[in-house]
Amino acid sequence: MWLSTPVYVLKRQAKLLARQTDTPLNQALDKVASGQGYQSWSHLAATLKNESPARELLSQLKPGDLCLVGARPSQGKTLLGLELAARASRVGRKSFFFTLDYHERDVADRFASMGIARHAVEHTVVVDTSDDVSADYIIRRLRSEQGPTLVVVDYLQLLDQKRTNPSLNDQLRVLCNYAADTGSNCVVLSQIDRRFDMGSKRMPGKSDIRAPNPIDLSAFGKFVFLHNGKLQFDQAA
Known part of the structure; x- marks a missing residue:
């Protein structure tokens, strides 16, 4: 599975989301990852480690x-x-x-x-x-x-x-x-x-x-x- 956006951009999006919604960063990361079709940010990171x-x-x-x-x-x-x-x-x-x-x-x-x-x-x-x-x-x-x-x-x-x-x-x-x-x-x-x-x-x-x-x-x-x-x-x- 390929990302529609580079990882560093996704991280920026998560940080912005966390600030705007007063959400913990780990939850914001999970939400951004979900938008890319992954179960969680850790799932995204583990997948990309092998498929980059x-x-x-x-x-x-x-x-x-x-x-x-x-x-x-x-x-x-x-x-x-x-x-x-x-x-x-x-x-x-x-x-x-x-x-x-x-x-x-x-x-x-x-x-x-x-x-x-x-x-x-x-x-x-x-x-x-x-x-x-x-x-x-x-x-x-x-x-x-x-x-x-x-x-x-x-x-x-x-x-x-x-x-x-x-x-x-x-x-x-x-x-x-x-x-x-x-x-x-x-x-x-x-x-x-x-x-x-x-x-x-x-x-x-x-x-x-x-x-x-x-x-x-x-x-x-x-x-x-x-x-x-x-x-x-x-x-x-």
Whole structure:
């Protein structure tokens, strides 16, 4: 069973409901969970622990994959990327989360919203919030790593915001070559154009990827789109 709304949004809804109705938070959580088709919040949490989009995505990744994950704002793509990194670390893979969008505190808050204490993953998930993040910067950080890694980049449209950085296409080729040469996985989070909200489609696709600058999507071997708690895999371009 998939959620119609990301978990962290449901928690916010429960907190608001608790304040508005002067209801204990645990009861508000249960009511919100019931609205999603679960018996209680604990039932929801236990189910999602075994049936999460991150678990499904991780199972689909093959060595050398460069994967794009696209979603509109507040659909949970950052949480998906962080959970993906955390899950990979639990099976013995070194994971990196590079973000141009969040600070360390933001990342810690999002780990906490998933019930993961930052200190529980800090030795296996490297979080880099440098303003210098680009494909070349990422490769320099990974140069000394032994064995395949899992890399999450947050997010595509910010990689060339500095005029001194290479074009998106050049950076994607660098990341693609790194993944192929090392057998690593590189997952790049991406914005979806706001025109998707005005259409009738239930799930965004490759044509909805926001492209302020031209993007050659052929570098990606996998496309994953997230909307309303559901995950969809598309064929490579």
